[in-house]
Amino acid sequence: MDKSSSLPRKTRECHNHHMDSTVWNDLVFRDDDVIIGTYAKSGTTWVQQIIGQILLGPDPELEVAKLSPWVDLRIPPRDVKLPAIEAQTHRRFLKTHLPVDALRFSDKAKYVFIGRDGRDVIWSMYNHHVNANALWYEVLNDTPGRIGPPIEPPPADIRQYFHDWLEQDGYPFWPFWENVRSWWEIRDLPNVKLLHFAELKRDMPGMMREIADFLNAKVEPAQWADIELYCSFDWMKVNATKSTPLGGAFWDAGADTFINKGTNGRWQSVLSADESTAYETRARAELGAQCAAWLAQR
Numbered sequence: 299m300d301k302s303s304s305l306p307r308k309t310r311e312c313h314n315h316h317m318d319s320t321v322w323n324d325l326v327f328r329d330d331d332v333i334i335g336t337y338a339k340s341g342t343t344w345v346q347q348i349i350g351q352i353l354l355g356p357d358p359e360l361e362v363a364k365l366s367p368w369v370d371l372r373i374p375p376r377d378v379k380l381p382a383i384e385a386q387t388h389r390r391f392l393k394t395h396l397p398v399d400a401l402r403f404s405d406k407a408k409y410v411f412i413g414r415d416g417r418d419v420i421w422s423m424y425n426h427h428v429n430a431n432a433l434w435y436e437v438l439n440d441t442p443g444r445i446g447p448p449i450e451p452p453p454a455d456i457r458q459y460f461h462d463w464l465e466q467d468g469y470p471f472w473p474f475w476e477n478v479r480s481w482w483e484i485r486d487l488p489n490v491k492l493l494h495f496a497e498l499k500r501d502m503p504g505m506m507r508e509i510a511d512f513l514n515a516k517v518e519p520a521q522w523a524d525i526e527l528y529c530s531f532d533w534m535k536v537n538a539t540k541s542t543p544l545g546g547a548f549w550d551a552g553a554d555t556f557i558n559k560g561t562n563g564r565w566q567s568v569l570s571a572d573e574s575t576a577y578e579t580r581a582r583a584e585l586g587a588q589c590a591a592w593l594a595q596r
Contacts, residue, residue, distance in 0.1 A: 312400040313445035315438045318372035319400045329406040332391040337477040339422035340414035341495040348529045349391045352510050356524035361540045368393040398480035411481040414495040417565040427452045434548035475584035482589045496595045
């Protein structure tokens with residue numbers, strides 16, 4: 299049997315105010331590439347920091363926002379982005395928010411996907427969205443090549459934001475359920491590792507060592523204390539400009555807005571029992587009981 303026949307295959311493209319999945323079509327993979335995938339607001343930057351420090355650290359000056367580009371973001375344009383990625387001489391760790399069937403897949407690269415309860419995603423996404431400034435909207439909406447409608451400011455009520463997101467599957471960003479489902483379906487491939495935001499919160503040191511083992515990355519025992527420090531939420535919050543796109547220029551309050559609270563369960567004091575049940579029912583219908591239970595852990 300042809301080994302490649304069992305690998306995920308790209309079957310479509312994804313376009314919106316943020317994304318252009320076709321950029322991946324022209325990427326030249328390296329055998330040791332690391333791809334970090336999430337839906338969004340699920341611990342992406344945290345895992346970029348962890349993997350960056352494992353591969354290139356410990357280094358308090360490491361700027362993962364520059365070292366770990368979001369490949370499918372449609373800015374900067376591919377003729378700028380792809381040569382910059384190709385020019386990197388370190389082991390590359392690249393970011394995506396695509397579902398698997400819109401992503402070119404390498405049998406040699408390592409894929410790390412981070413999941414998070416959708417309700418926690420929404421609360422983090424709302425903070426990201428409601429604090430975005432005019433430059434953020436200008437860059438996303440006015441850069442040539444956008445396919446689909448522009449992104450608009452969010453409603454004042456976060457509960458309305460929750461209902462819009464749930465009823466319109468990820469609105470105003472991109473579909474949620476297919477993203478999580480697509481990664482869950484390939485979780486048993488040897489070059490894929492699924493993480494959960496809550497697992498990192500419970501045992502970051504242990505999970506970091508699992509990640510290092512998965513990546514076949516050698517870390518000297520004496521280096522772990524510094525790596526753990528540089529990946530702690532408190533340290534990342536104080537040094538947020540190093541991990542935030544353009545140092546936080548898209549938010550008037552700066553990078554501190556991007557690295558927000560790093561907590562789960564804020565929706566519990568806002569959503570009613572019926573609203574929360576509606577989310578949980580939808581999660582089971584979309585993902586199946588096993589995946590829904592995994593995603594819901596706190």
